[in-house]
Amino acid sequence: NQSAKPPPIPSPLRFSKFFQTNMRILVTGGAGFIGSHLVDKLMENEKNEVIVADNYFTGSKDNIRKWIGHPRFELIRHDVTETLLVEVDQIYHLACPASPIFYKYNPVKTIKTNVIGTLNMLGLAKRVGARILLTSTSEVYGDPLVHPQEESYCGNVNPIGVRSCYDEGKRVAETLMFDYHRQHGVEIRIARIFNTYGPRMNIDDGRVVSNFIAQAIRGEALTVQSPGTQTRSFCYVSDMVDGLMRLMEGDNTGPINIGNPGEFTMLELAENVKELINPDVKISMVENTPDDPRQRKPNITKAKELLGWEPKIKLRDGLPLMEEDFRSRLGVPSKK
Ligand code: NAD
Ligand code: UDP
Ligand code: UDP
Secondary structure (H helix, E strand, O other), X not given: OOOOOOOOOOOOOXXXXXXXXXXXXXXXXXXXXXXXXXXXXXXXXXXXXXXXXXXXXXOOHHHHHHHOOOOOEEEEEOOOOOOXXXXXXXXXXXXXXXXXXXXXXXXXXXXXXXXXXXXXXXXXXXXXXOEEEEEEEHHHHEOOOOOOEOOOOOOEOOOOOOXXXXXXXXXXXXXXXXXXXXXXXXXXXXXXXXOEEOOOOOOXXXXXXXHHHHHHHHOOOEEEEOOXXXXXXXXXXXXXXXXXXXXXXXXXXXXXXXXXXXXXXXXXXXXXHHHHHOOOXXXXXXXXXXXXXXXXXXXXXXXXXXXXXXXXXXXXXXXXXXXXXXXXXXXXXXXX
16 A cells, blocks of 8 residues: 555664754853853753763863763864764754964864864764854954944955955855855754854964953953954853854854844943953053954944844943853952
């Protein structure tokens, strides 16, 4: 009887769907700043098993130490430029240095991480039928000629500059994501993350918020890179994690901007840090680095409409939350 075909057998590798077991989630770069906060949130759900793969280039075991030994948690020292064989349902692919001084330190490794690393995670997603989310970046817009930036803007990026290993690397990673989606049917999600800050940022990673807060706590001058009128928009890390999880769980591939539209010049940021953390510090103007984008602010209409997401924490509320963590790591007690 031709019509009595057995029902299709789901891929045995899609464990959670077939066996009704826990959701198994891989977080690459999970020992890093955003990754470790994401892991904390994922671990709150008792149905989630979390596997972190990280090579500790810019991340640290300290960020996820509290989960080591937990029965639903696993940590693998692994470089995503190498093949990874695991069976998972979802992949949050964050592995990549995010701070300019780190990604410029070994640009060839940075572009390999973006291109080969993303290719490997897509090969993995294809093999096991997992959904994969890429943390892309506002840097794909380069030094933008459109302001604020919306997802349809194709960007103004220098292909041969010192930032290209990162921004062109992420652009290729987005291309790979869409090609695996169209050609192999891989379920993809792309977040374009704008500047994010919060506890566990590397203290000396050279990013502006971590620099200013560490300088203010140490009583050193805040180093504003000239001209100081360049702008950024800063998102607190808990808002970011919420946006990433909504994107993963929703039906839209993206790319979707996730960031806080509150826009500040670097001089305004310095003045806020000075006022909130140490009114005695000076602000000094120092030389800038090449290709520094002059302005950056997300249009988050898509995130609002498609994910029901918008950031909740204002810069002036987020900076003090970060200060406590920096004080304890720098060993400088609060003056209060
Ligand atoms: P981070 O440097 O703290 O974390 C990155 C993690 O990836 C680290 O734990 C690092 O050790 C790991 N890693 C780097 N290369 C690796 C490799 N080859 N194999 C395995 N692990 C590797 O940075 P973050 O701020 O947490 O950023 C996380 C992601 O978000 C990155 O993909 C970054 O590009 C993206 N993003 C961040 C921001 C931001 O403002 N923080 C902005 C835009 C995009
Ligand atoms: N890959 C991986 N884990 C897997 C499956 C694939 O790391 O579980 C890597 C694999 O090493 C390959 C890449 O993903 O280099 C792309 O895999 P794909 O199957 O798409 O391409 P192919 O292996 O045919 O080049
Ligand atoms: N910046 C600054 N002082 C610093 C570090 C950075 O004024 O000590 C400026 C930098 O010139 C840039 C902005 O802050 O305009 C954001 O730099 P960051 O490295 O944090 O992030 P990205 O350039 O990747 O947005």
